[in-house]
Amino acid sequence: MFWERLYYLCTKNNCKPNTVAKAIGLSTAIATKWKNGTIPNGETLTKIADYFNCSVDYLLGRTDISKIIDISNVNKEKENYEYREGYKQGYRQACEDIKDKINDLTMDSFTERG
DSSP states (O other): OHHHHHHHHHHHTTOOHHHHHHHTTOOTTHHHHHHTTOOOOHHHHHHHHHHHTBOHHHHHTSOSOOBOOOHHHHHHHHHHHHHHHHHHHHHHHHHHHHHHHHHHHHHHHHHHHO
16 A cells, blocks of 8 residues: 555656655665565655655555645634634624714704704
8 A cells, every 4th residue: 555655646746756765865776665565664654754745644545635634724714713703793893882972972962952
């Protein structure tokens, strides 16, 4: 499974497995061992995963989700949403306050005339 995933990622990213090996500091000959069924050690798997921005689990076939989900972006989006909702609520309240003030001024004006 590892070789198939590696080969797929290389094809998708227009590179070759030996290029990846060289880029992460390994001999280009290691790619042949991978092709013949050797599974890289944990450190090498991590480097390959970082190279392709995928998870080690994806490389090993434990998941079909190739991309790492950056949860910090999800949290930022949630904060932005909460901020916008708070801003909207504040805006609505300000509008109500203005309406009340206009109403008070209008009523004062009628009371003074009467």
